[in-house]
Amino acid sequence: MVMTTNKKRFLRLLVLIILVCPLVVFADEVVGENFCSEQETQSLMLFIGYIIMFVKFFVPLLIIIKGIFEFYNVVKSGKQEDMKKAGWNVGKRLIAGVLIMLLPTLINLSLNFIKDWNGDYQTDYEKCTECLFNPTSC
Numbered sequence: 001m002v003m004t005t006n007k008k009r010f011l012r013l014l015v016l017i018i019l020v021c022p023l024v025v026f027a028d029e030v031v032g033e034n035f036c037s038e039q040e041t042q043s044l045m046l047f048i049g050y051i052i053m054f055v056k057f058f059v060p061l062l063i064i065i066k067g068i069f070e071f072y073n074v075v076k077s078g079k080q081e082d083m084k085k086a087g088w089n090v091g092k093r094l095i096a097g098v099l100i101m102l103l104p105t106l107i108n109l110s111l112n113f114i115k116d117w118n119g120d121y122q123t124d125y126e127k128c129t130e131c132l133f134n135p136t137s138c
Contacts, residue, residue, distance in 0.1 A: 036128035049135030063097040
């Protein structure tokens with residue numbers, strides 16, 4: 001891969017900026033304290049929650065539609081060996097779809113193990129997970 005002179009200049013400038021500019025953060029409060037109570041965080045979790053809900057709805061629908069079209073094309077062509085291939089492809093898509101559907105549940109399950117923490121973080125944590133996994137009630 002040949003790098004153009006513009007790319008080389010950009011990379012040199014980027015390295016120079018990273019080395020010269022210090023990355024200092026001055027925090028007024030403890031990091032993580034009331035993190036989920038902030039409006040920006042709740043808005044972000046709500047947005048991600050709607051994306052998860054969208055994916056959980058449309059991935060199975062897309063798998064079904066693609067499977068129907070694939071089997072329709074195989075039946076239309078009349079080739080028996082293509083039927084077996086189409087079956088394997090639809091099976092792989094179904095497994096991928098099930099994994100995509102179960103991923104938010106597995107993440108929620110793993111985050112529920114965190115609930116055993118003591119302190120004020122528990123109620124704050126529940127606000128984040130509520131917005132993330134149930135955006136309609138956030």
